[in-house]
Amino acid sequence: MLNRFTARPRHWALLFITSFSLVLGIAVYLVSTPPAVDESAPNMSEVLEALEATDFHNALIPPLQPPPDWEQYTLQAGDRLSHLWHEKWHLPLATLYTLLENREGAQHLNRVRPGQHIEWLASRDGQLLALRIWQSRAQGSEWLRESSGFSFRELTSQREVRLLRLEGTLNGILVNSLQDMPEIAGQQGAIAAALDRHLPLRRDARDGDQFSLLIEQEWLSNDPTPYSTRLLAFDYKGDRMQVRAARHQDGRFYTPEGVSLIPPFDRIPLAQRFRISSGFNLNRRHPITGRVQPHYGTDFATPVGTPVVAPADGRIIRRGWHPYGGNYLVIDHGQGFETRYLHLHRMYVNRGQDVRRGQQIGQTGNTGRSTGPHLHYELHINGRPVDAMRAELPSVEKLEGNDLREFKEQSQRLFAGLDNRMNLKEVAQLLPQSR
Numbered sequence: 001m002l003n004r005f006t007a008r009p010r011h012w013a014l015l016f017i018t019s020f021s022l023v024l025g026i027a028v029y030l031v032s033t034p035p036a037v038d039e040s041a042p043n044m045s046e047v048l049e050a051l052e053a054t055d056f057h058n059a060l061i062p063p064l065q066p067p068p069d070w071e072q073y074t075l076q077a078g079d080r081l082s083h084l085w086h087e088k089w090h091l092p093l094a095t096l097y098t099l100l101e102n103r104e105g106a107q108h109l110n111r112v113r114p115g116q117h118i119e120w121l122a123s124r125d126g127q128l129l130a131l132r133i134w135q136s137r138a139q140g141s142e143w144l145r146e147s148s149g150f151s152f153r154e155l156t157s158q159r160e161v162r163l164l165r166l167e168g169t170l171n172g173i174l175v176n177s178l179q180d181m182p183e184i185a186g187q188q189g190a191i192a193a194a195l196d197r198h199l200p201l202r203r204d205a206r207d208g209d210q211f212s213l214l215i216e217q218e219w220l221s222n223d224p225t226p227y228s229t230r231l232l233a234f235d236y237k238g239d240r241m242q243v244r245a246a247r248h249q250d251g252r253f254y255t256p257e258g259v260s261l262i263p264p265f266d267r268i269p270l271a272q273r274f275r276i277s278s279g280f281n282l283n284r285r286h287p288i289t290g291r292v293q294p295h296y297g298t299d300f301a302t303p304v305g306t307p308v309v310a311p312a313d314g315r316i317i318r319r320g321w322h323p324y325g326g327n328y329l330v331i332d333h334g335q336g337f338e339t340r341y342l343h344l345h346r347m348y349v350n351r352g353q354d355v356r357r358g359q360q361i362g363q364t365g366n367t368g369r370s371t372g373p374h375l376h377y378e379l380h381i382n383g384r385p386v387d388a389m390r391a392e393l394p395s396v397e398k399l400e401g402n403d404l405r406e407f408k409e410q411s412q413r414l415f416a417g418l419d420n421r422m423n424l425k426e427v428a429q430l431l432p433q434s435r
């Protein structure tokens, strides 16, 4: 967190202010607003459903992931910005329209083309905080969320990419093992988090494990700290795991053979289909107050006792009970994927236990504040709830065709750099120029 703060004080100040205002807003609302009385008798089930949807998520389970990280994408031929924006990046379309309303926005956003590099930072609840579009390495546009609307600036400084190779031995937790590496001063937390996202460190890491990391830093000519730091490849050798992987253009990590590190995912955590009684909805309005109270999950209407199965391999990181959520479980699937199950009747797994895809973890029920037997199911990607019925789920276990060829070509160089078989300056020069 500290590193991000030093690197981008404005964003963190913004993020802090946003979160703080949100918490303050909720507090003020809770303290000052008497329950609104509607003329018509309130529909109790709707009220309870709304309560379940909001209070549970906001109050019960604090985020486990590190603060939101910059995400990035290089435009491909045939991409439509509005489609990517909404379907792939899960950003509100209304924000895109807001940006398009002013002159600079229209000028830059209407003219995106293949090869352009886009980076964005989103808050936990899916709001855009910052956006950068690079026309070239030296020419970019940046939007930052302000208290009202977005500020805009042109980025004209030269960008320089430098690669770093770090070697270490695990001693305690990873971030401590990176502590005395001056090249990444202030960035240790982010790098440890990136690796944690791709490896089952909490389960399989042991003191004495050896690792090497290939890290990309981008510098703007007039900034004293790196503008971005990214893990490109790593090699991890330990008693319980030996993994070697490189980042592909889709942002995921694959082994040298092109096998994904993310376990494949099933769409629903049930052995059969059931009616969806309430879908994921970020704009759902409270039936009485009319305030927007998002529903962060998908509700399946199921009879009590219906088996719930893990949609992918993972580890149970929470098991508990909550007045609104009832019996609940949370699974960490690695690489930023997490799933949550509420209102369970029975739970068959304990905290800390590893589960396999398809394994029965419990039974659906009607516990907590629930209006009828159902399963409330949530999928979180990189700390943000997304629509589990529409999200792009890891399904390809192995890259194929062109994708595999491109990955092999790129990753060969990255691995050569990682293994010290190739000069890092040369490797940097061979990275795609469009970025």
Ligand SMILES: [Zn+2]
Binding pocket: 052, 053, 278, 295, 297, 298, 299, 376, 377
């Ligand atoms: Zn629900």
